[in-house]
Structure formats: structure tokens, C-alpha cells
Amino acid sequence: MSIVSELKESVSQIISYIGGADNIESASHCVTRLRLVLKDKDQADVKSIENLDIVKGTFFASGQFQVIIGPGLVEKVYGEFIKQTGIKESSMAEVKENARAKESVIQKAVRTLADIFIPILPAIVASGLLMGFNNLLANPGLFYEKSVIEVHTGIAGIAQIINLVANAAFTFLPTLIGWSAVKKFGGNPVLGIVLGLILVHPALMSAYDYAADPSKVKHWDVLGFKIEQIGYQGQVLPVLVAAYLLAQIEIFLKKRIPDAIQLIIVSPIALLLTAFLTFTIIGPITMTGANWITDGVVYLFDVAPVFAGAFYAFISPLLVITGMHHLFLGVNLQMAGSLGYVTLWPIGDTVTLAQGTAALTMFFILRNKKMKNVAFTSSFSAWLGITEPAIYGVNLRYRYPFIAVMLASAIGSGFLAYFDVKATSIGVGGLFSFLSVFPEYWGVYFTGNIMTIILTALITFLFSKSKRFKNEDLEA
Template sequence: MNDKKIAESVIQAVGGKENIQSLAHCATRLRIMVKDKEKVDQAQVEDIEKVKGAFYNSGQFQIIFGTGTVNKIYNEITTLGIEGSSKSEVKSVSAKQGNAFQRAIRVFGDVFVPIIPVLVATGLFMGLRGVVMNDQILSWMGMTAKDIPQNFILFTQILTDTAFAFLPALVAWSAFKVFGGSPVLGIVLGLMLVNPALPNAYQVGDGSVEAIKFFNFIPIVGYQGSVLPAFFVGLIGAKFEQALRKRIPDAIDLIVTPFLVLLVMVTLGLFVIGPVFHSIETIILSGTEWVLALPFGIAGLLIGFFQQIIVVTGVHHIFNFMEIQLLEKFHYNAFNPIISAAMTAQAAAAVAVGLKTKKAKLKALAIPSAFSALLGITEPAIFGVNLRYFKPFICGLIGGAVGGFFAAIFQLKASGMAITVLPGILLFLKDIGQLPFYILVLVISFVTAFVLTWFFGYSDKLAEEIKEA
């Protein structure tokens, strides 16, 4: 079946052209907003050649084709008379879908996802710096830490510290962009929150500097590494800017609007939003630390089991916020290895299905989906294979729990975030002694999920029974 035939089949299976409200695509998925869900035949969609899975998420019907293929199918659909929409337009339609919690987490994701590549790079720089500064590696070259030039150390600090030192600027910029404000105002407001004239948050934290007290009771500090204050400064600031532009005459808009936005929002940021939401942020971080500190590997067991369920619900971006907080305060991320264990287990379940089935199409779908999961993208494996037959998904959850348990027992700590499983190896170069244990955790997760799926999770006979039911 060629791409045009696949496009026609997709249109027919989702209820025809008249049932498509908007159409867009991301790196791997076709995203369709439909007018009537009842007209969508999901089973028919999943039977179409090259389709690796289909599911509803965030109010969208998403069809997994994989990288490259999705672009071709999207182009073919648009040539058949269906006008494509931008992802932002699809988001604006889907923003009204789901419950309040799902919508809130989706907004968090929209703000944090654009800044994640910078945090990924920072984590890799930390890992590489750890390799360069490792005493054992230096000894192989006949050197010690004292032999490393101070200028080189300064250079590495610039690479590893800048993103977190100016994190509020990144968050406020992204929030202004998402909520319809001028991103440049977001950048400036974020920089104001970490202005060197303010007491440094880290120094206030260790007691070497005292916060400035306004009116003898409002503590004013910089918000280096903080997230929530910058997020809400961006959200409220963007809405305030929109309101001003509707009311201020065009002749003076260029002067008055930025002046008022900066004046009002930095005042609110330092005196109200900052103190309130930094306190909330501290409570959330304390709760996260408490969970991760649970004894006997309980944290890894729970997170390793439930993390991929959270992925299915579409609210997994909440982990981004927690990981950023951990990295900002401790410069390590204990979530990452547990999440990697959960992803590895789903990959293993898909491999077991692919090797055990005699169905050519399922075999062709399962193995590439598993490879994608080993690179950190589990949706094709989950929605295309494991969740479709349910038991492989459960076996994957158990494998993730077992791997997460050992990740917690070994006290594994990544130097960054957002890259997992095999690429995640790079995040354990900072403390190279943990690398063998990280690999062992992945092996344990894989073997556990694979064995469970092979013996208890899948057979072609069971698949037929599920299909008939």
C-alpha cells in the first residue's frame, strides 16, 4: 500500500473528511481533532499498513507512524483536501479537553518542553566534566586535580552552571511565549528575578548572606534555579500585557505597555509571587525528597511501576518539574534511572511479543517500537503493542518496578534529565562508578519484563481472543 492509499484509509477510518476538525503532526504522530469520537474506528486505524498504534490523548486522536513516515502521510492527507493546522492551533482546540488537572499539566508541559534541550546539554556537560575531573582517569594520564588549569575549570563552570543560574529567565520567556505575551519581556523579567543586586538564593540558603527585609517582614532574595515564581510571573505578565494592549492607544503602546508590564510584574514577582510560590516550591521539593528517601527501595518500586501508567494518562510532564528542582538543588536526578528502568521494561515486553508472534505485521511493529523505547520514546511500544494486548503492558510495569527497586537500592543519580535508557548512559559519566550499576538496572528490568511476557503475557491465541472480544 502506497502513502496515498494509507492517507485515504486513515481519512475513512476516522469518519471521513467531514469528521476532521483539525490536523497536525509531531515527530512521530499524526494528531487529529475529530468532531465525533463515535465515528472513529480505532481498530480499523490500527490495521492500516505502517500504523504502529493509535490512541486518544489530550483530546486528540493520535496515530503513530514513526519519524519520516508521519511527514509523508500528513502531506498526502493535505493533498486530499484536508487543510493542515499548526500544532499550536491543535493545542488551542485540545486545551478545552480533559479535566482541570490534565489541562494544568499540559500547560506545564508546553512551558517546560522548549527549555529541556538546554537542560539536557547541561547534564551532558556535567557528565563530561565528571569524566575529565575523575581522579582515576587523571591518574591514567599521570595527572591530579591540581594539574588542571583554573581557566579550564572556569570554562567548565560556565557550561554547567549558566542554565540553572538563569533558569527563571528561560521559564519566564517560555511562559510569555505560551500564554501570548512578548517573549522578550519574559526574558527581562526572568533576569530581574536573578539580578546580581539581589541576595543570591544559594548564599541565603547556606546562611552566608541574609535576605533583604522590606517593611521588616517581606523577605526579598534572588530566585536562582527557581521555577514556579518565574512560571507565574510569565503567566500573569502575559495576560496583563494582553489586557494593556487592548486598552492603550497604538500611538503610545510601544512605550507604555512594556513600561507597565515590567514595573508591575517585577514588583509582584519580588513582593508577592516570588515569596508565595517559592514557599510552595519548597514544599513540593520536600515531598519529592521524602518519596525518594523511602527505605528498602520502596520509592523505586512505586515510581518504576506507575511511571508508564502516568505516561498513558498524558500527565507525565509533572516529572519534568520535579527533575528540574532536584537538579537545581542537588545537581543530580534520582528520578532518571528509575524512569529508564520503566522504559526498558516496556521495550523488553515489546521484544518478547515480537519474537514470539508468528504474525508478520505485529513482528514488524514490535521490534522497531522496542528499539524506539530503548532510545527513550515508549509510546509506539505501549500503544502499538503492549497496551493493545494488555498483559505485556502489565509485565512491563512489573519489570519497571523491579528495575526501579534496584535503582533505588543502588542510589543511582543521573547528572541531567530528559535522555533515558541507552542515551541516558551519558548522564552517569560524572560518577563513572555508578555506570555499571545503571547498566545492571537496565538488564534486570529487561530480563524481568521479557521473561514474564514470554511465559505469561502473550500468545497469538490470546491475541485472537482479545481481538474477537
């Protein structure tokens, strides 16, 4: 049978095993996966689908049935899938919209946060990496007794430019969040940018200066009320709430004001009302709440660092498969913006390496050639920060590698938390995550990650020999 014929046959089987074309509500694909919204997910014969040669694994997430195919091949499979089913091609946004109709309130809330934070992650990750590079140049004792820029004074200007670029995303973090949030909430994203700029306007007292000495803050006198002139640098929650309010006011006004005068009426009123309500009510309340969350995380890691680190890493794999891990994006961004460092991200990144290690260990344990290939390729993608193939294709499928990840990463993260490891911000996950960690913690960070890797491989191997896990699973 030719390659083309095999592809057609495999796609035909996928369609049959998911309940036929009549059970498909919409279909799209990403870099590695078919993303399907099914009318009745119970009709899907998951085991038969996963036994197909072109399929590396499946999972249900966010209302979608996702079939892991692999880069390149997934486009050919999707094309044949559309041809055989006769359904209309859908964009990723359309598939997500269909899937969200089936989500619970909590799932929708988490997904909303993800849709706001994920678009700005490239800027945040880039800033974190550049901050790490700047630390290499500015910190003494790494390469010389003095810092690199003190020894090689000619590159001091380069270091200053790097530092400027690295800090820009966090200096104007409310602007990034304002753009993404207002866009998500259905408003004009340009107004979201303006809102963010208003909240970090240089005429306002910086949030950092206010935290150091609140007595120096100036006030606006509005009808006898004193309103503090405070900026919201590094803040997340106040901007999210303000962005939602801005979008709702804009939508409300557009429905009631004639098109001919919307340009000169809607934006000024929406911005002015939002700014006024933010500085008087929303800002003070949400800023206090955001600081409580940050202080609570810091306090927990101060009082019981080992427990906090271990517990966070232990539940992180479960959070990932439910999508709840997106909640901590906001916490990490809040910490980076207000404290200048993050603790949750570097401590929890042991899970990324553990997922890759568990998958690679399964490569040596498994006897099925197809699954050995899936385990081998997915382990390397996990070590580069993309864990989904390893999680859904191997570790979660055989259960005990996933449990090994939870146990080993909990031990490794507890170790890192004990030594109070910090990173400049969220960075690239996996083998290169150390680039965002402050250099003074590198020794401990490498030790904790190596410990995690060894323990993951050992626990996975020991579990594979346990009678609790059936040996026939290795042939699946």
C-alpha cells in the same frame, strides 16, 4: 497494484474508518504520526485502521486521534489525506488548540506545563550531558587514582569551559522558564527573559547562600516594611507564577493604553509591578511551597527508598499515556536547580528501557509479520528515548507487555532507589541515560537497568503463555 495506488487506497480506507471527511475537525502530522481531531471519536473503527499495512498503531491522547505511520511515509500519507478529504492543512499548533477545547481542566493544566517545559528541554538535557562529561574529567578513581584533569593538567582549562557551559542553563533557569512561560501565557517573551534576569540579578543574595545562612540577607525598606533581597536561582514555581502575572498585567495594560504610548508605558509598569509583587508576596510563598515539594520527595526517598522508587516506576507508564508525566518535569528541574542533582529522572528511566525490551520480546512472540516489524523497529526507538511507538504500537495493544513493563521497572527502580542513584539533571533517555548519571553510581545504575531488561523479557514471555491472555491476540 502500484505503490502509489496502494497508498491512495490505504488513505481512503483510513478516512472511511474514522467516519469520513465530515468527522474530521482538523489534521496535521509530526515526524511519525497523523494527528487528527475528530468531531466524534466513537465513529473511529480503531481495529480496522490498525489492520492496515501502512499503520503501525493508533492511540487517543490530549484530544487527538494519532495514527502511527512512520518517518518519511507519514508526509506522503498526510499529503494524500489532505487531497482526498479536501480539508485545510492545519499546523501542529492549530491541531493542538482544537484538541485542547475538548480537554478537562486537569488535562489543560498539565498540557500548559508541558508547553512551558518542553521548549527548554534541549538546553536542560545538553547541560545534564555536559555535567556528566565534566564529572568524568573531575572525579578521581574512574580512570586513574586521581582525576583526569589532575593527571593531564593541560586539559584543565577545557574542563573548566565545559563546566561553565554545563552550568549556564541552571544558573539562569528562571530566565529560560520566564521566556517560555510568558510566551505561553500570551505575553511578550522578551519581558519574560527580563523577569528571569531580575530574579537572578547578582545584586540579590543567591538562593543557595540564603539557604546556607538566612541571617546574612539584606533588606529593602519600603514604607516601613522590610523586604528580603533574595534571588531565585534554581527555582521553578515562583517563576511560573510571576510569569503568569506579568503576562496578565501586560495584556491588561495593552487593552487600555493607546498604541502610540504603549512602548514607553506597558513594559516598565508590567515589569515593576510584577517584580514588586514577586519579591513581597509571590516569591516567599511559592518558594516555600516549592521547597516543601522538593523536601517531600527527598524525605520519601530517604525514609522508604525502595517503595518510593518502585511506586514511581510502576505508575510512570500510566502517567505517560495520560500525559501526567509532564508534572514531574517541573519537580526534576526544581531539584536540579536547588539541590544540584535529580533522583526521579534516573530512577524512573528504567521504564524507557523496559518499554523497548517488552517490544523486542514481542517480536519473538508475535506471528503476524506486520506486527513483528512494528515490534522490532519500535524497540530500538524506545532504547534511544522515543517510547511512543513501542507503547501504542505494541505494548499497550497487547496489554501484558505493558503490565510487564510496570512490574519489571518497579523492581529495577526500587533497586536503584535503595542505592540512592542520582543524576546531574534530566538527560537523554534509554541506553545513553547513564551519561547524565554521576559516575560513582554507574555500577549500580547498569546493574539495575540490566535487571529491568531481563525481568521485562521474562515476565512478558511468561505472560504470553498464560491462559489469562488469549493466544489469538498474537495474530492481531
